[in-house]
Amino acid sequence: MKEITAMSAMTVAEKIKAKELSVQEVVEAQLKAIKLREPLYNSYITITENEAKEQAIKVQGQIDNGELKDSPLAGVPVAIKDNICTRGIKTTCASKMLADFVPAYDATVTERLKKSGAILIGKVNLDEFAMGGTTKTSYFGETKNPWNRDHTPGGSSGGSSAAVAAEEAFISLGSDTGGSIRQPAAYCGLVGFKPTYGTVSRYGLIPLASSLDQIGPLGRNISDCASILELISGYDPKDSTSIKQGRYNYRSALVDDVKNMKIGVPKLYLDEDLDEDIRSCFLGALKTFEDMGAKVELFDLDEIRHSVQAYYVISCAEASSNLSRYDGVRYGHRTGDYDGLDELYKKSRGEGFGYEVKRRIMLGAYMLSSDKYEAYYNKARRIRTIISKTYDEAFNKYDILLSPESPNTAPLLSDDYSSSKNKQKSEILNVSVNLAGLPAVSIPCGKDRKGLPIGLQLIGKKFGEKALIQAAYSFEQTRPYERPGTLVN
Amino acid sequence: MKISKESFHNIADMVKLSFKEEEKLKLIKDLNHTVEFIETMNDMNTDSQEPMSYIHNLKNVFREDVASNAKAGQGLHENAPESMSDYYVVPPIFHD
Structure with a gap:
């Protein structure tokens, strides 16, 4: 066996x-x-x-x-x-x-x-x-x-x-x-x-x-x-x-x-700087689907080109809010040496989180601050609307x-x-x-x-x-x- | 530079984070680099778009107000760094 x-x-x-x-x-x-x-x-x-x-x-x-x-x-x-x-x-x-x-x-x-x-x-x-x-x-x-x-x-x-x-x-x-x-x-x-x-x-x-x-x-x-x-x-x-x-x-x-089955292939992805092996494997996969009887078609999905920017803003904004719960009081790491509650918070969080987590909290808080909110957070959320609509339109034409x-x-x-x-x-x-x-x-x-x-x-x-x-x-x-x-x- | 040393300190104070000196310098550089990249999204016209929070149209969800999960609070204090019976222990907040 x-x-x-x-x-x-x-x-x-x-x-x-x-x-x-x-x-x-x-x-x-x-x-x-x-x-x-x-x-x-x-x-x-x-x-x-x-x-x-x-x-x-x-x-x-x-x-x-x-x-x-x-x-x-x-x-x-x-x-x-x-x-x-x-x-x-x-x-x-x-x-x-x-x-x-x-x-x-x-x-x-x-x-x-x-x-x-x-x-x-x-x-x-x-x-x-x-x-x-x-x-x-x-x-x-x-x-x-x-x-x-x-x-x-x-x-x-x-x-x-x-x-x-x-x-x-x-x-x-x-x-x-x-x-x-x-x-x-x-x-x-x-x-x-x-x-x-x-x-x-x-x-x-x-x-x-x-x-x-x-x-x-x-x-x-x-x-x-x-x-x-x-x-x-x-x-x-x-x-x-x-x-x-x-x-x-x-x-x-x-x-x-x-x-x-109607299969759409966003050109944007093919335009990416792909490793040569990945490109040939991907094209091979498209051929496999075609051989199996699917209809494969390239199409334009340019409207999602700012996804990463919008993602950085939205995910960091939400993360900075979500991670505010770690205060060294109810659960999680508490610093050993502090003078007053404010320092307890700052040192516990400063010691408990690694660099990348702190980076995202800081970025998220910056994007959410009152004078930046419209320019970054709302802008990103408007782009999110465009991305969502763009995909909806694509799925009017394609199954996957x-x-x-x-x-x-x-x-x-x-x-x-x-x-x-x-x-x-x-x-x-x-x-x-x-x-x-x-x-x-x-x-x-x-x-x-x-x-x-x-x-x-x-x-x-x-x-x-x-x-x-x-x-x-x-x-x-x-x-x-x-x-x-x-x-x- | 969008995020100066001063604005960095303000944000850090707001989100209650302490940093080592060498961490600060690296992070200020990193944050400015990321903000610069994020701003490349500004070439997209979004004037007629509503900001999206969730992909589904969320509505308030109501239910009958029936008590349940009576024991949900049990065991939660065990994760506190310091607690006394049903209370969390924090340093004094009010001073003389």
């Missing part, structure tokens, strides 16, 4: 159902792989070994009773990004500020996964407060890419991507504010799904930018992602921005058929849009990524999707000459998840999942 941890989440769930594997066996195999590989990759901040073992016994009982017969992932170990609250288990946001924070409640997604019999195996690394694209700003050290340890796994959900690629988890949850699920998925050769804003409850997700954040899965194939998405989606009275929809039977869209996920493959960890030109380019491909609240998925579409994975981004209209799943599934049939060749056993 194939190594347990190398199987897809769905395959393992089916084997557990068929009694070919027990939940305990699967959890033990997963913990063994984590112990073996974690020193190499540093995907996890917290490994919940004891809780997972206890949960395994409980879930096996529920499966034996027939209680979980309709749950697609019962008994499957799942890793959760460490900015999603887990009751009684540290949730750090990879920050010194929350290094010892233990939530008194579960996020709605955590609660839903537990109810469906998924096993929480650990909390995975990220950039501090999800601000970054490399995990390099994590207080707990950087994560390494399982395809090549000298390279970043991407970010901010870099622990989520590395854990799944290194087979230290079958599937994981990440969060996406400006590409933080899709980019790490692309860098690690995985599927990363960012749902329509409002599809998955944000209750218990420690906020970065509330109007942009969405939780979603990273997995080794689209079927695994569709399954877990079905479990975590749905209206939640605890999140006033969650949307009431009908059924979320995403698995029904796992159909190999893109005949006559295609773009490269990133103009480059995973950079070296030693690169000064924060100041590189590539960062800005990478964000153009990602942030406009969040500003318009659209669903998008990154799927593997090849490798560059260094052997690093390349991602293809599929963008859908609001609540158009099923078209994305169908297109991703069809493409996947031509290109089955490939694991990193370097994994130690």
Whole structure:
């Protein structure tokens, strides 16, 4: 039999159902792989070994009773990004500020996964407060890419991507504010799904930018992602921005058929300064869709060209407001030496936050100050309106849009990524999707000459998840999942 | 330079952040660089556009006022750096 941890989440769930594997066996195999590989990759901040073992016994009982017969992932170990609250288990946001924070409640997604019999195996690394694209700003050290340890796994959900690629988890949850699920998925050769804003409850997700954040899965194939998405989606009275929809039977869209599907390719993306390997892989992917019967057409989407600027303003403004809650009083780091309340605030925050977090708070506060508000914040929000309308118009013509996920493959960890030109380019491909609240998925579409994975981004209209799943599934049939060749056993 | 040392201090004071000296210099440079980039958005005419807050048209959500989650507050104090029974402890705010 194939190594347990190398199987897809769905395959393992089916084997557990068929009694070919027990939940305990699967959890033990997963913990063994984590112990073996974690020193190499540093995907996890917290490994919940004891809780997972206890949960395994409980879930096996529920499966034996027939209680979980309709749950697609019962008994499957799942890793959760460490900015999603887990009751009684540290949730750090990879920050010194929350290094010892233990939530008194579960996020709605955590609660839903537990109810469906998924096993929480650990909390995975990220950039501090999800601000970054490399995990390099994590207080707990950087994560390494399982395809090549000298390279970043991407970010901010870099622990989520590395854990799944290194087979230290079958599937994981990440969060996406400006590409933080899709980019790490692309860098690690995985599927990363960012749902329509409002599809998955944000209750218990420690906020970065509330109007942009969405939780979603990273997995080794689209079927695994569709399954877990079905479990975590749905209206939640605890999140006033969650949307009431009908059924979320995403698995029904796992159909190999893109005949006559209308696919738009924004020229703007092709004009970008793409790596040569990415360009040829992307053009190859377009040809694959055409060969499968889809109608692929280039079109102009120039109106989104200022997405990155608008994103910087809006996300930093919201972040500066959201992060005002860390005051050294109710939770989080408190400085040891202070004179009066004002100094307690300033020193606690000054010590607790890293450079990038402070940079964004400062920028956001500047943009929101009364004499700058109209020129920056409102200007950005007006541009956001244009971006949203532009996409709506595009979807009058096309079923889905295609773009490269990133103009480059995973950079070296030693690169000064924060100041590189590539960062800005990478964000153009990602942030406009969040500003318009659209669903998008990154799927593997090849490798560059260094052997690093390349991602293809599929963008859908609001609540158009099923078209994305169908297109991703069809493409996947031509290109089955490939694991990193370097994994130690 | 849009953000001078003085305006940097004002903002830092407003958002309650302390900085090391070398951090300040780097950040002032960084912020000005970013603001300069952001201003390139000004070439887009947005006069007829309304500012967007959320992508869905949010309406107030009402429900019956039924008490629930009675235990929601429990355990929250355990994360406080300093607390006493049900209270958070802070340094004195009023002085003689």
